[in-house]
Amino acid sequence: MTSPIPSEPRTGHQLYHAPAFTPAEAWWLLAVGIGVIYGVQAILGTVLIGIAASAIADVVCIAFFVAFARRRGLGLRGLGITRPGGRWVLAATLIGVSAWYVNMVVVTLLRVPEGPQELLEGLLEETGVVPTIAAIALLPAIAEEIVFRGVLARALATHWKPFVAIALSSAVFGIYHVLPAQVVATFLLGCLLALLTLRSRSIVPSMIAHLLNNTIAIVMSREEVPTVTGFMQAHPYGTFVTAWALVMSGIVIAVKGSAA
Numbered sequence: 558m559t560s561p562i563p564s565e566p567r568t569g570h571q572l573y574h575a576p577a578f579t580p581a582e583a584w585w586l587l588a589v590g591i592g593v594i595y596g597v598q599a600i601l602g603t604v605l606i607g608i609a610a611s612a613i614a615d616v617v618c619i620a621f622f623v624a625f626a627r628r629r630g631l632g633l634r635g636l637g638i639t640r641p642g643g644r645w646v647l648a649a650t651l652i653g654v655s656a657w658y659v660n661m662v663v664v665t666l667l668r669v670p671e672g673p674q675e676l677l678e679g680l681l682e683e684t685g686v687v688p689t690i691a692a693i694a695l696l697p698a699i700a701e702e703i704v705f706r707g708v709l710a711r712a713l714a715t716h717w718k719p720f721v722a723i724a725l726s727s728a729v730f731g732i733y734h735v736l737p738a739q740v741v742a743t744f745l746l747g748c749l750l751a752l753l754t755l756r757s758r759s760i761v762p763s764m765i766a767h768l769l770n771n772t773i774a775i776v777m778s779r780e781e782v783p784t785v786t787g788f789m790q791a792h793p794y795g796t797f798v799t800a801w802a803l804v805m806s807g808i809v810i811a812v813k814g815s816a817a
Contacts, residue, residue, distance in 0.1 A: 577626070577629065577631045577635035577636075578635075578708055578711075578712045579712060579715075579716075580712050580713055580715075580716050582712065583708050583709045583711075583712035583713065584709075586622075586625075586704070586708050586709075587704060587705070587708065587709050587729065589621070590618055590621075590622065590700075590703075590704035590708070591704070591733060593614065593617055593618045593621055594614045594615065594617075594618050594700065595614070596614075597610070597613060597614035597617050597618075598610045598611055598614045601613055601614070606684075608684050608688065608689065608692045608693070609692070611692050611693070611696075611697075612688075612691065612692035612696055615692075615696035615697055615699070615700040615701075616696065616700075618700040618703075618704065619696075619699055619700050619703065622636060622703050622704070622707075622708070623636070636703050636707040636708065636760070637703075637706065637707035637708075637711055637754065637758075637759055637760040638703075638707065638759070638760060638761060639758065639759040639761065640759070640761065641757045641759045641761045641762050642757070644810060645753065645756070645757035645759065645761075645762040645811070646761075646762060646765060647807075647810060648753060648757075648762065648807040648808075648810040648811040649753055649762035649763065649765040649766040649769075649807070650765065650766070650769065650807075651803045651804070651806050651807035651810070652749050652753070652766045652770075652803070652804055652807035652808070653765060653766035653767070653768065653769025653770050653773075654769050654770075654773060654803065655799070655800040655801075655803035655804050655807075656745070656746055656749055656766070656770055656800075656804050657746075657770045657771075657773055657774040657777075658789075658796060658797065658800040659745075659797070659800050659801055659804050660741075660742040660745045660746060661742065661774075662797050663741070663742075663745065664738050664741050664742050667741065669737050669738045669740075669741050670737045670738065671736065671737065671738040686775070686776070686779065686781060689775055689779075690771075690772050690775055690776075693771055693775060694767075694768050694771035694772040694775060695768055695772075697767070697771065698764045698765075698767035698768035698771065699764060701730070701767065702750070702754075702760045702763050702764045702767055703760065705726055705729065705730045705733075705747065705750075705751075706726065706750055706751055706754040706760045706763050707754070707760040709726045709729065710722050710723065710726035710751040710754055710755065711754065711755070713725055713726055714755050719755050722751065722755065723748050723751040723752055723755065724748065726747065726751050727743075727744050727745075727746075727747030727748045727750075727751055728744060728747075730743055730744065730747035731743045731744030731747060746767075746770060749766065749804070749807075749808070750763035750766055750767060751763070752808070752811055752812070753766060753811055756811045756812060757811070766807075777789075
């Protein structure tokens, strides 16, 4: 039997699974998240190598947000951690394995200054590949996605158009990385990650893309697979076209049809 109550239009709240936090709450939670990450790193950086301090900072950040969400009775879903469909995993994989190269080319073409890279390069060279990936790829893919996409982007999307939420959250994500070249690259990456989040209604796809992006960038920068690195250096145009095609394929999959 047809309900006598007319159905409500799909508002922004319904479209984005009614994120648990308002924009005002999201902004102060963002400040807390950034404060925890940088604060713990600053404190522990005096007694631990940077990569260890960074890993612990991300763990503390993750623990804080999970505990906070549970205390509010929201659970992991309140942070945007829900099981995505295979379509979103595919889109995330395509973007994750290729966006790093496209962003690197864009930063190079724009001649964005890198800023001081000595400390980061030293850590990447002196630390084993597995702990490096864990500290610079895996943990940031969880902590940063919770803060910037799970909380901020989803909250902003309930009050503004999706492209505004994507651009604003990505701009903050870029600035958070401080160094000029990283600001530009992470802004571009952040736009893709926010798109995945808002379309799939889950931060799991953005976590996957973030993890793959950072992991491949680390492996390539350390030349762990010299054959692949050599091929890419010998065929930069073909590599760029391929990477661009993969990124665009991921975007098309993400935006095609209705949201999850």
